[in-house]
Amino acid sequence: MSAKPSLTKTKIIGVSRDGTLDYDKLEKLLNGRVIYRENHINAPAFVIRPDAVQDTLTLLRDKAGFDHLSCVTAQEYEDRFESIYHLRKYSKPKHELGIVVPSPRDNPWNQSAEPVFKTANWHEREAFDLVGIHYEGHPDLRRILLPDTWQGHPLGLDYDQNKPQIIALKEHENPLADLENDTMFINIGPHHPATHGVLHLKTVLDGEHVLSVDPDIGYLHRCEEQMAQGLNYRYQIMPYPDRWDYASAGLLNEWAYARAAEDLASLEVPEYAQIIRTMGAELCRICAHFLAVGTFALDVYGDFTAIFMYAMRDREIVQSILEDLTGQRMMFNYFRLGGVVWDLPEPRAEFLDKIRTFTDGVPDGIKEYNNLMTSNEIFQLRCIGIGILSPDVARQYGVTGPVARASGIDYDLRRDDPYGYYEHLNWDVITNNGCDVYSRFLVRLGEVEQSAKIIDQCVSLLESWPEEDRILQSNVPRTIKPPLDAEIYRAVEAAKGELGVYIRSDGTQKPARFKIRSPCFSNLSTLSEMAQGGLVPDLIASLGSLDIVLGEVDR
Amino acid sequence: MTFFFLETQTPLVDAISQIFGLDSTLGLIFSAFIGAFLIGNIMLISAAIAGPWAKRKITATFGDRIAVNRLGPLGLLIIVADAIRLISKELIIPEGVDRPSWDIAPLILPFSALLGFAVIPMGGNLQLADPETGLVFVFAIASIASLGVVIAGYSSNNKFSMLGGLRAVAMNIAYEIPLIVTAASVVLFAGTLRLSEIVAAQSDPLLIIAGVAIPSWYAFINPFAFILFLVANLAEIGRNPFDIPEAPTELVAGYITEYSSVYFVLFFLGEFLHIFLGGAIITTIFLGGASAPISSLSFIPGFVWFLLKIWSVFLFTQWMRASIPRLRIDQMLEIGWKGLLALSFVNLIFTAILVGVIG
Numbered sequence: 001m002s003a004k005p006s007l008t009k010t011k012i013i014g015v016s017r018d019g020t021l022d023y024d025k026l027e028k029l030l031n032g033r034v035i036y037r038e039n040h041i042n043a044p045a046f047v048i049r050p051d052a053v054q055d056t057l058t059l060l061r062d063k064a065g066f067d068h069l070s071c072v073t074a075q076e077y078e079d080r081f082e083s084i085y086h087l088r089k090y091s092k093p094k095h096e097l098g099i100v101v102p103s104p105r106d107n108p109w110n111q112s113a114e115p116v117f118k119t120a121n122w123h124e125r126e127a128f129d130l131v132g133i134h135y136e137g138h139p140d141l142r143r144i145l146l147p148d149t150w151q152g153h154p155l156g157l158d159y160d161q162n163k164p165q166i167i168a169l170k171e172h173e174n175p176l177a178d179l180e181n182d183t184m185f186i187n188i189g190p191h192h193p194a195t196h197g198v199l200h201l202k203t204v205l206d207g208e209h210v211l212s213v214d215p216d217i218g219y220l221h222r223c224e225e226q227m228a229q230g231l232n233y234r235y236q237i238m239p240y241p242d243r244w245d246y247a248s249a250g251l252l253n254e255w256a257y258a259r260a261a262e263d264l265a266s267l268e269v270p271e272y273a274q275i276i277r278t279m280g281a282e283l284c285r286i287c288a289h290f291l292a293v294g295t296f297a298l299d300v301y302g303d304f305t306a307i308f309m310y311a312m313r314d315r316e317i318v319q320s321i322l323e324d325l326t327g328q329r330m331m332f333n334y335f336r337l338g339g340v341v342w343d344l345p346e347p348r349a350e351f352l353d354k355i356r357t358f359t360d361g362v363p364d365g366i367k368e369y370n371n372l373m374t375s376n377e378i379f380q381l382r383c384i385g386i387g388i389l390s391p392d393v394a395r396q397y398g399v400t401g402p403v404a405r406a407s408g409i410d411y412d413l414r415r416d417d418p419y420g421y422y423e424h425l426n427w428d429v430i431t432n433n434g435c436d437v438y439s440r441f442l443v444r445l446g447e448v449e450q451s452a453k454i455i456d457q458c459v460s461l462l463e464s465w466p467e468e469d470r471i472l473q474s475n476v477p478r479t480i481k482p483p484l485d486a487e488i489y490r491a492v493e494a495a496k497g498e499l500g501v502y503i504r505s506d507g508t509q510k511p512a513r514f515k516i517r518s519p520c521f522s523n524l525s526t527l528s529e530m531a532q533g534g535l536v537p538d539l540i541a542s543l544g545s546l547d548i549v550l551g552e553v554d555r
Numbered sequence: 556m557t558f559f560f561l562e563t564q565t566p567l568v569d570a571i572s573q574i575f576g577l578d579s580t581l582g583l584i585f586s587a588f589i590g591a592f593l594i595g596n597i598m599l600i601s602a603a604i605a606g607p608w609a610k611r612k613i614t615a616t617f618g619d620r621i622a623v624n625r626l627g628p629l630g631l632l633i634i635v636a637d638a639i640r641l642i643s644k645e646l647i648i649p650e651g652v653d654r655p656s657w658d659i660a661p662l663i664l665p666f667s668a669l670l671g672f673a674v675i676p677m678g679g680n681l682q683l684a685d686p687e688t689g690l691v692f693v694f695a696i697a698s699i700a701s702l703g704v705v706i707a708g709y710s711s712n713n714k715f716s717m718l719g720g721l722r723a724v725a726m727n728i729a730y731e732i733p734l735i736v737t738a739a740s741v742v743l744f745a746g747t748l749r750l751s752e753i754v755a756a757q758s759d760p761l762l763i764i765a766g767v768a769i770p771s772w773y774a775f776i777n778p779f780a781f782i783l784f785l786v787a788n789l790a791e792i793g794r795n796p797f798d799i800p801e802a803p804t805e806l807v808a809g810y811i812t813e814y815s816s817v818y819f820v821l822f823f824l825g826e827f828l829h830i831f832l833g834g835a836i837i838t839t840i841f842l843g844g845a846s847a848p849i850s851s852l853s854f855i856p857g858f859v860w861f862l863l864k865i866w867s868v869f870l871f872t873q874w875m876r877a878s879i880p881r882l883r884i885d886q887m888l889e890i891g892w893k894g895l896l897a898l899s900f901v902n903l904i905f906t907a908i909l910v911g912v913i914g
Contacts, residue, residue: 186714194804208884299804302881309618378796378880537883540805
């Protein structure tokens, strides 16, 4: 079985004439491997045997064009364990398919998808860590979010949360010993100026050349999924998404939850609220991208110098707009299921003017960054051709967001799987074929400009919106109880990529399983591909260009 | 009294012994100590203003900020607060450091920089010694600093420090040779290694434009060498784009990682003294030393001009730090060996031809 996706241009099976997916043909393609079909709200799912995972996924990838394994969800039922592989197409994200793999409770196992999709490596490690399913044939089935010495699997049904975890300091030490040859083992992080949080890179160096990098994550793990499972849909979950990607991308995260939950409970969102949502989300994207630009400059320049402060200065304007809108600078908690919590602040005209002034200044601001950075020869020396991530590798690792778009993958859920008000607005998806650190930087700058364009159009709409039509929330029941056993996976385009939420309902007002698909998590897993063979500064530049937020990686 | 030193032409040490009436050999040695104390303190005060206050203010201005403004006028008293803070911190000695080299390293850096100032003419007679080989001496002394960096990197028992130390060595050779070869081109013009004579050689007017005489500073005579030297000097003092041995975002400050409290202060101080020493060398061999740029301004004491010039060089380094990315070590070596070295030799040969033809 080859690990590389086949590049031959064979006819893609399973697409009917009108461009929609034909699940019967897909089932036929799988040739009896499908035991029965489940209906998830986002797309049908095929239930297969645990030993047929690799065959099924290979067929779907090579013959049916499902080249994006966006998420792996694992969960425990009263009678069985289950892994769900959420498949998509990079070229057509609306073509979705779930592959459900049940396995017995007394011996939870299934074949690993890692040989087919590299991204399954980390996702299955997480599933093993939190739920306890064993993946046969996985090359490296270690815990990923929790320490190696952790007892039990926290999302399992029989896990005792009150049992204290006793971890001896000795067993929990960072490894220091050198390997038995001329290489040097070095711990970059968890406390290091360039790891953007508490990330630990176990690095092996030969001189200054990076031989291997093994990111050790989980320092910021709070088990947000478990927290969400203990809270009700209507009021209690919404504040938590703000804490995933806390680098001011809060509204984008809230939208991920809102989108999944609204579709699960069939809630409508009024048009007016959609426009406010779109505007707020794009403001957040600008904030997040400015932070990415600033911290990347910090990594390459080496100090809190001019560029970092310029980025912070520009971001501050957006932050104050968001503060006016939501009342908060960081943990916005502004979305509600079925709409937003309140209207634009008064005086309305003044607020909209403030946004206008900002968006009008964005093109000049971008010019300044281009003068200072992208046209600087030393900056180009440091960035062009560094941290190469070819499109094929990127697809294998489930890379999304600006990182994928800088590898030439034209994938943006705002356009391809429309939500909110995006489809009615005029904007472009920025892509770049450079595949390197430099193009990632350019894509982010380009996206800031596009976001400003979107915001501008939203402001125009809001200015002329008739006063009597300003409906902020649809009629949402006080308690939301989605139907029993309804399952949904929905994603939005967050600042870092595809931020997905999987929810399974058990008929109560709390989710039975809440799974977060974090874009940073998948993007970070490419770091070793990018950094191998480069120098330490290239490793730092590559890491900076991925723009990870550890709160979202670790959740 | 200070003004007296600025006016008189007697060498500094002799002048001191005259004032205090110390004529014996012992008296001369004592006077020399006083002189060294004076020069040393001038530079230490410069570094003290630069480190905790000026650097912050300059960086903040480049980054659209305000920086220290709470203590005293313009926040100047932060210097006192910082001094107390830095000295009162705990000195942490990590396990497994190689003593006493770990303790010696922080002393070498400020020591080498301070010693360099002994031969720098600062205007008037503010020059401790004026040996015939002044220029060679000052380069020799300034290079000792890399030794301190390597010792610190090696003895810290820290891999980041080790990498920083190794980077410093690799870099050192790449920029020292171009630095000295470029300086040699100035020597070809001046025909002497004695720093006071190099300064004196720059005092004649080069040309007169609209009644304003442009002095024959070597920066104007040979701007190419000046720029080359300025770049190599950035590497010598380890500032962007060449702050490779420290590289906070890669090596967590490299060789300084394990140093705290007073040892850290010594490194910090040494670095700033080094920037000023680099500035002093540039001032002496390219910017006409302590002389005024136009003769109508020469009523201002030379010492003031000298300070102004070395602070300009300091400002330049901070400007670079605020706006230029850091190079990678291999790129730096490439620039050093393939670029700076070749250019500095080209410059030397052309200067030699020029001097041979004109002189």
